Amino acid sequence: MLLRFIALVLFAGLGISPALAAPAQSLAAPSGAQLFARNCASCHGEKGDGGIGVPLALPSFQASISDDYLRQTIHTGRPGRVMPAFSSLSGEEVEAIVRYVRAWNKGPSVTYSTKPVVGDPAHGKQLFEQYCVACHGVNGEGAKGTGVTFSRPRDLPIMAPALHNPGFLAAAPDAMIKATLMKGREGTPMQSFLKLGLKEKDIDDLVSYVRSFETQPLASSAKVARTESPVIIRESPYDLNTTVERVKTAVTTHNFFYGRVQTLEYGLTTPEKENPKQVIVYFCNISLLNQALAIDPRVGMFLPCRVSIFEKDGKVQVMSVNPKVLSQLFNNAELNQLCDQLEQHYTEIIEEATL
Numbered sequence: 001m002l003l004r005f006i007a008l009v010l011f012a013g014l015g016i017s018p019a020l021a022a023p024a025q026s027l028a029a030p031s032g033a034q035l036f037a038r039n040c041a042s043c044h045g046e047k048g049d050g051g052i053g054v055p056l057a058l059p060s061f062q063a064s065i066s067d068d069y070l071r072q073t074i075h076t077g078r079p080g081r082v083m084p085a086f087s088s089l090s091g092e093e094v095e096a097i098v099r100y101v102r103a104w105n106k107g108p109s110v111t112y113s114t115k116p117v118v119g120d121p122a123h124g125k126q127l128f129e130q131y132c133v134a135c136h137g138v139n140g141e142g143a144k145g146t147g148v149t150f151s152r153p154r155d156l157p158i159m160a161p162a163l164h165n166p167g168f169l170a171a172a173p174d175a176m177i178k179a180t181l182m183k184g185r186e187g188t189p190m191q192s193f194l195k196l197g198l199k200e201k202d203i204d205d206l207v208s209y210v211r212s213f214e215t216q217p218l219a220s221s222a223k224v225a226r227t228e229s230p231v232i233i234r235e236s237p238y239d240l241n242t243t244v245e246r247v248k249t250a251v252t253t254h255n256f257f258y259g260r261v262q263t264l265e266y267g268l269t270t271p272e273k274e275n276p277k278q279v280i281v282y283f284c285n286i287s288l289l290n291q292a293l294a295i296d297p298r299v300g301m302f303l304p305c306r307v308s309i310f311e312k313d314g315k316v317q318v319m320s321v322n323p324k325v326l327s328q329l330f331n332n333a334e335l336n337q338l339c340d341q342l343e344q345h346y347t348e349i350i351e352e353a354t355l
């Protein structure tokens with residue numbers, strides 16, 4: 001016991017976390033800093049300074065949000081946009097993240113009334129078309145290109161979020177939308193419309209128009225039929241090596257160039273331990289690649305193209321992810337089209353190889 005204590009003190013002093021300390025650590029309250037680093041920093045920046053996601057540490061942002069808004073946003077995300085829903089985090093973990101993010105707030109914290117703002121949505125629509133669509137999109141669907149640096153204009157370093165979005169509308173009460181329009185968000189392209197000359201009555205009309213989105217879901221949003229299978233899979237009548245050769249041939253007849261074959265475990269273990277019965281064929285099409293990257297660099301997630309070939313219990317299966325399911329991540333008609341095109345290629349390649 002004493003030895004263990006000494007070991008702990010020693011290790012703690014050295015900043016090493018030994019296996020001994022692990023159980024104690026996992027019982028402790030979740031650390032907001034760690035949870036933020038793990039779940040949010042990749043998009044919002046380690047210090048909340050923004051990236052693919054909007055900056056969360058900006059004083060003007062902190063001044064305009066409530067804890068509830070943050071809590072709800074983490075919980076439901078922004079369906080169809082890049083911001084995921086973190087439904088797998090526990091209530092305690094969400095609270096830890098909320099406290100961590102709110103520690104960036106140096107001003108007083110606000111809570112918003114849930115009382116609806118009363119306005120004229122028809123007039124709000126006119127104003128919206130005049131003042132908002134350039135950034136927030138014709139239907140408030142958010143900036144085009146979904147937010148990655150390459151796909152937004154350089155003079156707009158922060159992309160405009162989606163307003164016509166069930167996640168946003170559920171999280172933001174009217175009073176918060178109104179406050180954002182009255183004060184703007186200093187340090188971002190979102191300005192104070194009071195300063196730009198609108199009257200408070202106009203702002204109420206805008207708020208009531210934005211609220212009306214709730215009852216008019218967008219037809220064009222990136223909905224993917226839930227019945228879509230996440231993988232394209234076919235059984236091959238050939239042995240593994242013949243199937244690999246047939247996939248290579250099918251790839252070239254579809255105007256892709258064949259890249260390489262690797263075992264699934266390549267680089268993950270020593271070469272002699274790799275299972276030769278699980279391989280991946282990589283292929284690519286430069287013009288498709290360039291076309292896709294020009295729309296959004298996130299397509300890098302599913303390029304180069306790959307088809308996996310497995311042999312198990314004497315059966316050979318050929319499989320790929322279904323790119324249509326990946327398009328769920330985007331809210332971009334052009335990308336959806338591209339995913340449809342890829343799905344068609346994959347299906348044809350796999351079917352030709354297993355014919």
Ligand code: HEC
Binds near residue numbers: 054055159177191206
């Ligand atoms: C020049 C581009 C631009 C214009 C014009 C603009 N916005 Fe924004 N808006 C933004 C950006 C960027 C943000 C995100 C600010 C941030 O990072 O805090 C934003 C944030 C918002 C938010 C808060 C949304 C959220 O998720 O926090 C609301 C509400 C909003 N805008 C409404 C409007 C309305 C209504 C109009 C028209 C009257 C308008 N905006 C005009 C760029 C713009």
Ligand code: HEC
Binds near residue numbers: 036
């Ligand atoms: C995969 C990237 C990604 C991850 C991971 C991510 N976000 Fe976001 N987040 C975004 C994007 C992009 C937006 C803007 C939404 C839009 O475009 O409509 C956003 C929006 C938000 C907003 C609303 C901002 C506003 O202007 O009102 C909050 C709050 C937020 N995220 C918090 C978080 C927290 C906390 C986490 C971690 C638990 C997290 N996000 C994880 C990308 C991400």
